[in-house]
Amino acid sequence: MEQNAYLNSVFGLKGKTALVTGAGGGIGLAISEGLANAGAEVALCNRTVSKCQPLADRINAAGGRATVHHLDITRLDSIHACVDEVVKTYGKIDVLFNVAGINKREGLLDVEESTYDRIMDTNLKGLFFMSQAVAREMYKRKRGSIVNIGSHNDEGMLGGCSVYGAAKSGVVALTRAMAVEFAQYGIRANAISPGHILTELTQVTWDHPTRAPWLRERIAMKRPGMPEELVGMAILLASDASSYMTGQAYHIDGGCLCGGAPWEYDTNY
Numbered sequence: 532m533e534q535n536a537y538l539n540s541v542f543g544l545k546g547k548t549a550l551v552t553g554a555g556g557g558i559g560l561a562i563s564e565g566l567a568n569a570g571a572e573v574a575l576c577n578r579t580v581s582k583c584q585p586l587a588d589r590i591n592a593a594g595g596r597a598t599v600h601h602l603d604i605t606r607l608d609s610i611h612a613c614v615d616e617v618v619k620t621y622g623k624i625d626v627l628f629n630v631a632g633i634n635k636r637e638g639l640l641d642v643e644e645s646t647y648d649r650i651m652d653t654n655l656k657g658l659f660f661m662s663q664a665v666a667r668e669m670y671k672r673k674r675g676s677i678v679n680i681g682s683h684n685d686e687g688m689l690g691g692c693s694v695y696g697a698a699k700s701g702v703v704a705l706t707r708a709m710a711v712e713f714a715q716y717g718i719r720a721n722a723i724s725p726g727h728i729l730t731e732l733t734q735v736t737w738d739h740p741t742r743a744p745w746l747r748e749r750i751a752m753k754r755p756g757m758p759e760e761l762v763g764m765a766i767l768l769a770s771d772a773s774s775y776m777t778g779q780a781y782h783i784d785g786g787c788l789c790g791g792a793p794w795e796y797d798t799n800y
């Protein structure tokens with residue numbers, strides 16, 4: 532078989548419809564574009580739809596198919612309206628990427644109830660009910676792949692990230708729960724846990740005089756990841772190449788959880 536045809540048969544997403552939440556953010560845009568380039572039709576769902584429109588226009592102009600849908604993942608009525616709209620547009624959903632997420636960095640002693648609720652409602656409760664709504668659709672066709680975005684903080688933990696880390700650990704627990712319950716319906720669930728990725732949101736950290744060098748020392752590759760560096764795993768988990776993969780969280784972190792940059796040691800090299 533010719534090389535491109537072979538790669539397409541293993542990783543290609545032609546004929547698959549993907550719904551991406553948080554599609555207007557740094558990571559959501561990169562993943563959505565990657566899925567479209569691999570052949571998927573992409574429903575770009577976000578609270579601020581204007582953030583997704585330029586990408587949808589680009590995908591459609593290049594001969595692909597993408598649509599933009601309003602979603603406030605903190606509201607069940609919005610989740611159900613969004614899923615209904617996407618199913619009406621494409622007739623099905625094969626792949627769900629739960630990317631929408633927020634954070635506010637502050638000490639555990641400082642967190643107020645409203646902040647706690649906002650982070651949990653978006654990162655954990657919203658993801659739960661979005662997955663439930665989409666899985667009810669996937670159940671009808673007995674196939675699907677759900678990919679949740681975790682974080683370094685679902686296993687490691689940075690200061691000032693207590694609520695966020697708890698929510699992301701919950702996301703990994705939910706990923707396992709979905710894998711266990713949904714396998715019988717032909718639905719797989721996995722998580723991608725990004726390490727420190729350079730996006731608009733994190734640019735301020737990478738420009739910070741003390742936090743940036745602190746972070747570099749904790750990453751073996753001594754640099755932030757780019758959103759595009761998550762795309763390979765996103766395509767793998769969306770495609771049939773991962774047909775026996777379910778219930779796992781894959782950390783893409785440039786060597787952060789493994790130990791970071793080494794201390795001084797003797798070497799002839």
Ligand SMILES: NC(=O)c1ccc[n+]([C@@H]2O[C@H](COP(=O)([O-])OP(=O)(O)OC[C@H]3O[C@@H](n4cnc5c(N)ncnc54)[C@H](O)[C@@H]3O)[C@@H](O)[C@H]2O)c1
Nearest residue numbers: 553555556557558578602603604630631632682725728730
């Ligand atoms: N950037 C990183 O270093 C990093 C690291 C680990 C995990 N993550 C996770 O990756 C995901 C994307 O992060 P990002 O860096 O692209 O952030 P981002 O802020 O650029 O993107 C988040 C997107 O979610 C959308 N969103 C927020 N609240 C929403 C709501 N209630 N309903 C619908 N959409 C909503 C925002 O409009 C935005 O488009 C998040 O879950 C984040 O926790 C990011």
